[in-house]
Every structure is written in structure tokens, then in C-alpha cells.
Amino acid sequence: MPVLDRESSQDPKGGDxxxxxxxxxxxxxxxxxxxxxxxxxxxxxxxxxxxxVKQFGAPGGLGELLQRKLTxxxxxxxxxxxxxxxxxxxxxxxxxxxxxxxxxxVFPQQSFRAPIDSLRFAAHLISGVLEYKSxxxxxxxxxxxxxxxxxxxxxxMEQYYRLFTSYRLPGAxxxxxxxxxxxVMPEPEHIIVACKNQxxxxxxxxxxxxxxxxxxxxxxxxxxxxxxxxxxxxPPIGILSSDGRKEWSESRCVLMRESTNRDSLDMxxxxxxxxxLDEGSAPLLNDTNRALMMLHGGGVAKNGGNRWYDKPMQLIxxxxxxxxxxxxxxxxxxxxxxxxxxxxxxxxxxSPSKLVRAASVSELPAPRRLxxxxxxxxxxxxxxxxxxxxxxxxxxxxxVHKFTDYGKEFIKKHKMSPDAYIQxxxxxxxxxxxxxxxxxxxxxxIRRFQKGRVDNIxxxxxxxxxxxxxxxxxxxxxxxxxxxxxxxxxxxxxxxxILAITGMGIDNHLLGLREIAKDMKIEKPEIxxxxxxxxxNQFILSTSQVPTTVEMFxxxxxxxxxxxxxxxxxxxDHIIFCVSSFHESPQTSSAEFVKCLVEGLFDMGDLxxxxxxxxxxxxxxxxxxxxxxxxxxxxxxxxx
Ligand code: COA
Numbered sequence: 352m353p354v355l356d357r358e359s360s361q362d363p364k365g366g367d368x369x370x371x372x373x374x375x376x377x378x379x380x381x382x383x384x385x386x387x388x389x390x391x392x393x394x395x396x397x398x399x400x401x402x403x404v405k406q407f408g409a410p411g412g413l414g415e416l417l418q419r420k421l422t423x424x425x426x427x428x429x430x431x432x433x434x435x436x437x438x439x440x441x442x443x444x445x446x447x448x449x450x451x452x453x454x455x456x457v458f459p460q461q462s463f464r465a466p467i468d469s470l471r472f473a474a475h476l477i478s479g480v481l482e483y484k485s486x487x488x489x490x491x492x493x494x495x496x497x498x499x500x501x502x503x504x505x506x507x508m509e510q511y512y513r514l515f516t517s518y519r520l521p522g523a524x525x526x527x528x529x530x531x532x533x534x535v536m537p538e539p540e541h542i543i544v545a546c547k548n549q550x551x552x553x554x555x556x557x558x559x560x561x562x563x564x565x566x567x568x569x570x571x572x573x574x575x576x577x578x579x580x581x582x583x584x585x586p587p588i589g590i591l592s593s594d595g596r597k598e599w600s601e602s603r604c605v606l607m608r609e610s611t612n613r614d615s616l617d618m619x620x621x622x623x624x625x626x627x628l629d630e631g632s633a634p635l636l637n638d639t640n641r642a643l644m645m646l647h648g649g650g651v652a653k654n655g656g657n658r659w660y661d662k663p664m665q666l667i668x669x670x671x672x673x674x675x676x677x678x679x680x681x682x683x684x685x686x687x688x689x690x691x692x693x694x695x696x697x698x699x700x701x702s703p704s705k706l707v708r709a710a711s712v713s714e715l716p717a718p719r720r721l722x723x724x725x726x727x728x729x730x731x732x733x734x735x736x737x738x739x740x741x742x743x744x745x746x747x748x749x750x751v752h753k754f755t756d757y758g759k760e761f762i763k764k765h766k767m768s769p770d771a772y773i774q775x776x777x778x779x780x781x782x783x784x785x786x787x788x789x790x791x792x793x794x795x796x797i798r799r800f801q802k803g804r805v806d807n808i809x810x811x812x813x814x815x816x817x818x819x820x821x822x823x824x825x826x827x828x829x830x831x832x833x834x835x836x837x838x839x840x841x842x843x844x845x846x847x848x849i850l851a852i853t854g855m856g857i858d859n860h861l862l863g864l865r866e867i868a869k870d871m872k873i874e875k876p877e878i879x880x881x882x883x884x885x886x887x888n889q890f891i892l893s894t895s896q897v898p899t900t901v902e903m904f905x906x907x908x909x910x911x912x913x914x915x916x917x918x919x920x921x922x923x924d925h926i927i928f929c930v931s932s933f934h935e936s937p938q939t940s941s942a943e944f945v946k947c948l949v950e951g952l953f954d955m956g957d958l959x960x961x962x963x964x965x966x967x968x969x970x971x972x973x974x975x976x977x978x979x980x981x982x983x984x985x986x987x988x989x990x991x
Pocket of ligand 1: 498499763765770794805848
């Protein structure tokens with residue numbers, strides 16, 4: 352498989368008509384870097400950094416040299432930061448994919464009355480995948496246009512074409528994102544079905560024809576029967592793919608010594624996607640438990656081995672109706688995953704199941720079980736990987752919360768950006784929990800540009816800090832003053848958002864300067880060895896807006912051991928928050944964070960209503976009775 356290098360998105364021949372990602376001016380980035388970090392550092396740290404940054408940016412200095420090289424790189428490449436970013440964000444990261452890197456989408460709870468119902472659901476879903484794949488293959492997917500801030504510009508579509516064609520190959524030092532070329536003609540194609548930790552090849556194009564839903568169901572039934580056979584059961588090799596990337600690359604080398612294993616790996620690496628037929632697992636099927644099941648499968652005792660984490664799309668269908676998708680993140684962003692998933696769910700609603708009562712009459716060859724030759728060495732590796740997965744499972748502290756007091760319409764009525772408002776609420780929540788603000792990451796799409804992925808909105812602005820202090824520190828600040836501070840924090844956040852989505856963010860630029868110095872074999876510039884740079888990249892709050900138009904939500908884990916991952920989904924009258932952290936960190940607690948978040952959202956909502964009484968038509972002021980009720984719900988929620 353060739354390394355993923357396709358240039359185009361909209362136009363298969365290359366050149367998608369989108370502008371190239373701009374390169375910000377060196378001075379602008381350095382000034383903004385100082386502004387972003389000043390209030391997150393001690394005075395001494397800041398003074399040291401100020402000096403280092405000044406030296407770096409001095410006329411005729413190293414910064415200017417690197418900037419010139421980046422300008423040349425921009426002239427020669429479709430997107431000057433793309434490879435640097437991909438390696439830095441994903442492929443160089445040695446952490447295990449589940450929880451640490453792979454986000455999940457959680458579907459609405461399904462009610463399967465009998466085991467066959469879950470297979471019908473799976474067959475219907477796979478039909479949707481094949482339908483979507485043919486849209487992709489014929490390049491018939493309509494171009495996305497930006498919504499929200501600076502709406503209306505076309506967006507790069509390249510990420511969509513990687514959904515079913517890529518694979519993340521583990522490497523000793525760096526992974527590789529590989530891709531198959533897709534073709535308009537239906538060629539032999541297959542899906543891998545995981546069932547009871549066994550892997551089966553389900554051919555979905557036979558004799559140049561895509562399998563119909565009825566045939567898919569028949570094949571899935573055969574798979575379930577085959578998986579049930581105790582004598583033929585093989586070890587849960589999928590567990591190996593849940594390990595750290597270095598460890599998995601080493602285990603993969605051991606597996607590859609046997610030709611049987613090589614053949615099986617090859618089938619997995621070339622499949623369209625993995626469909627995981629899971630056993631019922633969660634004790635209580637609330638949103639939080641379903642999110643956990645999607646993120647890590649519940650460990651070896653549950654469905655942890657029924658996965659193959661290198662494959663971008665893993666559709667999970669639990670016998671208990673707990674369903675969703677877990678995705679390998681390097682080929683595409685959550686927004687693209689949501690678009691595809693929404694298509695599948697809408698397809699299932701809009702095109703009623705085409706199953707007839709009788710089973711398929713066609714004589715299809717039985718799906719093939721993938722064989723593994725397992726030496727004692729492999730058994731040992733499996734057991735080590737299983738232990739690590741178990742630790743990850745025990746460590747993840749997740750809380751999904753639906754905030755129903757108001758949603759984005761209320762915020763819009765107050766003439767504020769809902770996204771900025773939610774970001775300020777997250778700053779307030781962190782400050783209330785921990786008494787300080789920290790480096791924060793918010794993903795900002797740069798799909799307005801060729802091969803555009805994301806940059807970072809640094810939401811911990813000085814203006815946000817002033818506001819959260821005023822809301823928390825107990826010193827008297829009048830409501831109009833607080834409102835003024837909120838507006839100023841929102842304005843700063845919105846300005847940064849526009850900066851980032853127009854390609855003028857600082858994170859990609861700093862990364863580019865760092866990496867081009869490495870390419871030039873120049874000693875690492877001091878600015879990147881500085882403590883401030885380390886702090887700036889330690890994203891204790893890692894946040895992302897992933898909105899949906901279908902009932903479902905996205906979630907992911909934290910990116911640092913003492914941090915939070917916060918994925919939110921703003922809807923017109925409510926907001927879904929998925930907050931994650933690690934139990935092993937004594938500093939964090941997802942429940943506590945959610946508690947502070949909800950409290951802050953109440954306070955901010957009240958502040959808006961008090962200061963702008965004319966704009967509150969969407970959110971009734973709390974009557975005493977309602978207040979008591981809210982408090983009761985609140986206490987119940989946190990078992991106070
Ligand atoms: N007054 C009234 N309405 C306002 C407003 C204001 N001052 N400011 C914004 N709005 C409206 C917008 O017009 C928009 O309206 P719409 O719902 O009719 O489209 C709505 O509020 C939402 O806008 P906003 O909250 O400002 O955010 P956004 O939709 O522009 O999103 C980002 C901002 C940063 C999240 C978005 O640009 C982005 O990059 N998204 C991708 C994130 C991503 O990649 N996530 C996945 C990572 S894996």
C-alpha cells in the first residue's frame with residue numbers, strides 16, 4: 352500500500368480550488384505566544400521566556416531564517432504544516448490508541464429484543480456503509496460549506512476519502528498512515544467482523560456486485576455460529592492493537608514471523624472497516640457507561656479484545672443495544688466522522704430495512720475465520736497487553752452530562768457566540784475546581800484550506816481569567832461589571848477563533864518553526880527547550896465542539912495524565928458534555944468538574960438574564976418552586 356499522499360479532495364486529479372494555508376508573520380505569532388502564556392507562568396518564568404522569544408525573533412536571528420525556510424516550504428507544498436502536524440499530533444505519539452487517541456460516537460440506545468435484531472441492525476448499517484462508500488468512490492459526495500463563524504466558504508473534502516481506505520500501521524518510532532487507492536468499479540472488497548474476539552472476513556462485493564442486506568444478514572448469522580464453536584476459538588489477538596504503539600509494533604513483528612499471521616494481518620489491513628458484534632456488557636446502560644464501552648470495550652473480560660484499533664472505522668453493535676463507532680483519529684477529524692455516521696443513521700431511518708423473513712437463498716461462500724498461529728511468546732505478549740488495557744479501563748473517569756437549562760439559542764439571543772460562551776464556561780469550571788487556569792486546546796477547523804486539518808484556539812485567554820476570577824474569588828464585583836468582563840472574554844475568544852480558522856493560529860506556526868529547524872539539522876532553538884513551551888503544550892484542558900444533527904454524541908479521553916478531555920455538543924435547547932479524566936490523577940475528578948461546569952452555566956445564564964432582561968425569552972427566570980426542583984435534581988445527580 353502506498354503512503355497516503357493524495358493531493359486533492361474535490362478534484363481527483365489534484366488541486367481542489369481551495370487556497371493554500373497562509374503562513375502567519377513571525378512577529379504576530381511570537382507576540383501572541385507571549386500574550387497567551389503570560390498569565391499561565393510565574394513572573395520569573397515569563398521574564399525568561401520574554402528574553403528567549405525576543406532573541407529568537409530579533410532581526411537577522413534564527414526565527415527569521417526558519418521563517419524564510421517555511422515560506423519556501425509553503426511555495427512548494429499544498430499545505431506547509433500537514434506532514435509536521437500529522438506526525439506530531441498522531442503518528443509520533445506512542446500512547447495506546449484506545450482512550451488516549453481514538454474518539455467514539457455513541458448512538459442512541461437500541462432496543463434489541465432478540466439476538467437476531469442486533470444482526471439485522473448490523474446488516475442494515477453495513478448496507479449504509481456500502482451505499483456511502485459508492486458515493487465516495489464516484490466522488491459524488493457534496494462539498495461541505497463552513498457554518499457558524501465566517502460561514503459559506505467551501506471546505507476541503509480530503510478527509511472523507513480516507514474513512515474506508517486507510518490504516519495506521521504501528522512503527523517502532525513512528526506509525527505510518529497508509530491508504531489504498533479506491534476505484535469506481537466495485538472490486539473485491541471486504542469487511543472484518545469481530546465476534547467473540549474472533550475475526551472473520553465478510554466479502555461485500557462478490558462477482559462485481561455489492562451484497563444485499565438480506566445476504567449480509569445471512570453471512571452475519573454464519574459468522575455468529577462459527578464464533579460460537581469453542582473448539583475453533585483462537586486467542587483474542589485484537590488486544591495487541593490496544594497496546595502502546597511501540598509495543599504493538601514489536602508484537603506485530605513477532606506475529607509476522609508466521610505466514611498464517613501475515614495473511615490474517617493483510618486481510619485486516621486491507622478491509623473497508625471493522626464491525627464489532629459485541630456481547631452485552633455495561634451493567635447499566637446510561638450515557639456514561641455506553642461512552643465507556645465505545646472508548647475501550649470494557650477490557651478483556653468484556654469486549655476489549657473484540658477490536659482492531661488501527662482501523663479508522665470500527666462500527667460497534669452490542670447485543671444489549673449499546674452501539675456506536677470508535678475511530679482511529681489520524682486520517683480525519685470528528686466532524687467528518689459525524690457527517691459519515693449521520694449519513695448511516697439517516698440511511699437506516701430513510702431506507703427501511705430490506706430484509707425479508709426468509710434467509711438469503713443465494714449460495715454464498717461462508718465467511719472465512721482469520722487464523723492465528725500463536726507461540727508461547729505471543730501468549731505472553733497478549734497477557735501483557737491485556738494487563739495494560741485493563742489498567743486503562745480502570746483508570747478512565749468519565750461523566751456524560753446533558754445540560755438542559757438552556758442551549759445555544761439562549762446564548763445567541765444574548766448576542767454571543769455559543770462556542771465562545773461554552774469555552775468560557777469550561778474556563779470557569781476549571782478555575783472553580785482548581786483555582787487557576789491552564790493551557791487549553793480547542794480544535795479549530797482549517798478545512799477552508801488545501802489539506803486543512805485543525806489548529807488550536809488557546810481558550811485560556813487573559814480576559815477569561817479576569818472573568819472567572821470575578822465570578823469565583825468572593826470579592827465584590829457588580830453584575831454589570833461581571834457582564835462586561837464576560838463580554839470581553841467572549842470577544843477575545845471569538846477573535847482567537849477567527850484567527851485560528853483563517854489559518855493564523857500560533858500552534859501550527861510554532862510547530863512548523865520547530866520542525867523545519869530539525870529538518871535543517873539545526874540545534875533545537877532555545878524557545879522550544881524553554882519551560883514555557885512545555886507548559887504551553889501540556890493541554891490540561893483538551894476540548895472540542897462536535898455538534899450533531901442526529902441524536903448521538905462524541906466523546907474522547909484526556910491527553911495528559913492530570914487533564915480533562917471535554918467534548919461538547921451544543922443543541923438549540925441543551926448541551927451535551929462528555930468529560931473525561933483519569934482516576935489515577937489525585938488532582939482530577941470528572942464528576943466534580945461537571946458539578947462546577949453546571950454551577951457556572953447556571954451563574955452565567957443568570958448573569959445574562961439579570962443584565963439583559965429583554966433577551967431572556969428562551970430561558971425562564973427560575974421561580975422559587977423551580978429553583979427547589981433544580982436543586983433537588985442537582986443533589987440527586989451528585990448524590991449530595
Ligand atoms: N450573536 C448571535 N449569534 C451568534 C453570534 C453572536 N454574537 N456568534 C455566533 N453566532 C451564531 C452563529 O452564526 C452560528 O449560527 P448557526 O447555528 O445558525 O450556524 C452559531 O451561533 C454557532 O456559532 P459559534 O458558536 O460562534 O461557533 P461555530 O459554529 O462557528 O464553531 C468552532 C466554532 C471553532 C467550533 C468551529 O469553527 C470549528 O472549527 N469546528 C470544528 C471543530 C472540530 O474540528 N472538532 C472536531 C475535532 S476532532
